[in-house]
Amino acid sequence: MTEGMGLRERKKIQTRRRLLAEATKLFTERGFDQVSVAEIAEAADVSKMTVFNYFDSKEDLVFTPMEEHIGDVSQVVRDRAPGESPVAAMRRQFLEAVENRDPAVGMSDSEVALGLIRLIQETPALLTRAHAFFVRTFDQLTDVLVEEGEEPAIARIVAAQTLGTRNALITENHRRLLAGESADAIAADAVALAGRGFDLLEKGLGDYAKRS
Structure with missing residues (x-):
């Protein structure tokens, strides 16, 4: 999927996947309402603003893979x-x-x-x-x-x-x-x-x- 892509594009895909993985892990462990965007950002080692650069809302971290x-x-x-x-x-x-x-x-x-x-x-x-x-x-x-x-x-x-x-x-x-x-x-x-x-x-x- 990432073959032929530049380094910047590959890094974006990797960051997005890491955010989805960390969010899913936190949500399933503690519940959706008990996890903040800041905690997801910290777990993925990015800033809170970076999360919102990739996803418009916390709900998108659950549904984006489905909505594709x-x-x-x-x-x-x-x-x-x-x-x-x-x-x-x-x-x-x-x-x-x-x-x-x-x-x-x-x-x-x-x-x-x-x-x-x-x-x-x-x-x-x-x-x-x-x-x-x-x-x-x-x-x-x-x-x-x-x-x-x-x-x-x-x-x-x-x-x-x-x-x-x-x-x-x-x-x-x-x-x-x-x-x-x-x-x-x-x-x-x-x-x-x-x-x-x-x-x-x-x-x-x-x-x-x-x-x-």
């Missing part, structure tokens, strides 16, 4: 293969992510990933931000469907149902991981449940789910 993928779902639908329906594209991408143990679908059992899940669930400000993340994903998917010729009201219904199914599957993965199961142990069940969930989605959407 905020357009993934809409991009999968936009770039799907000819003849593939939006639902089929989302099913394919989800199953691939499970296979790759992608944290974006709740399939990472790393200490950091589990700590962030707990942190978000236990912190009202972060739950609000997580909801905003969902709304932006919903809006982007709706826009793609409208661009393809769907009327806005139907596009919103389809986006709500497809993302609702996807989020329910992720929530179940999170539940099992937080209960102490490993990602490898739940993978087969996650694939089976995703199959059932997307089958139900396709039945509910009827002919729409078959449209390419």
Whole structure:
């Protein structure tokens, strides 16, 4: 990723990664509200101003890695293969992510990933931000469907149902991981449940789910 970059650019990436790592460590150890930006700066051996040069707020230190993928779902639908329906594209991408143990679908059992899940669930400000993340994903998917010729009201219904199914599957993965199961142990069940969930989605959407 850093090949071909100049020294200044590489240092910026390294500093950003160090800030994210130290912030995550402090948040998971002590809780989001109990950690100050000054403490994060000290742990990363930078100034407080440097933190704000990289991140606009303390919440960004939790959500920036997630928000780099905020357009993934809409991009999968936009770039799907000819003849593939939006639902089929989302099913394919989800199953691939499970296979790759992608944290974006709740399939990472790393200490950091589990700590962030707990942190978000236990912190009202972060739950609000997580909801905003969902709304932006919903809006982007709706826009793609409208661009393809769907009327806005139907596009919103389809986006709500497809993302609702996807989020329910992720929530179940999170539940099992937080209960102490490993990602490898739940993978087969996650694939089976995703199959059932997307089958139900396709039945509910009827002919729409078959449209390419």
